[in-house]
Amino acid sequence: MQLTMHQAAVPPLRRTLTNLIGVLAKAQAHAESQGLDPAVLLGSRLYPDMFPLTRQVQIAADIARRGVARLAGVEAAAVADDETxxxxxxxxxxxxxxxxxxYSPEQLEGSAGRQVTVPVGRGQTITMEGWPFLSSFVLPNVYFHVTTAYGILRHNGVVLGKRDYLGEP
Structure with a gap:
């Protein structure tokens, strides 16, 4: 059986973002039970030069949705970064x-070899084929930002475990 691009992209990204929802719900409950202002957790970072929790979540969501959109040959709509x-x-x-x-499987059909160009900051772009874009750019970036969000919350005392990150089998 050959794995399709849809199978390689949508289910793992969906699962990871769904698990992040559970992590954020636990963080919210932790803030409430401890009498913490949620803004403290939302603005927390692992190191001063890293993005805070809110931005980590925004980036994870955007890379996932924009990545799949680019594989489908479309541009995802812009979303304001105004969550508080x-x-x-x-x-x-x-x-x-x-x-x-x-996104249907048909929309991603043939995207493994399609050229994808993505902005990487400061007016620069990179271009790569769809499969390396997904496997070496989209998935690792989403996992990085979700892991960082998890780390920020764990560092701030939210009781989380590996199962919260991975989800139920």
């Missing part, structure tokens, strides 16, 4: 999952 609560971040993740679910 756990609830709003969870809505953003649910919307990103909805976008992922909107």
């Amino acid at each position: 609560s756990f609830e709003q971040l969870i809505v953003r993740l649910r919307n990103a999952i909805g976008e992922l679910d909107g």
Whole structure:
């Protein structure tokens, strides 16, 4: 059996963003139970030169939805980065999952060899074929930002474990 690009992209990204929703829900419950202002957790970072939790979540959602859109040969709509609560971040993740679910296997058919150009900052772009774009850029970036969000929350005392990150089998 050969793995399709849709199978390689949508289910793992969907699962990862869904698990992040669970992690954020636990963080919200932790803040409430400890009497913490949620803004403290939302603005926390692992190191001063790293993005805070809110931005980590926004980036994870955007890379997932924009990555699959690019594989489908379309451009994803811009989304404002204006979330200030756990609830709003969870809505953003649910919307990103909805976008992922909107792509059919046929839309990603043939994308493994399609050239994909993506901005990487400071007016620069990179171009690569679809499979390396997914396997070496999209998935690792999403995992990095989700792992960083997990680390920020764990560092701040939110009780999380590996199963929260990986989800149920």
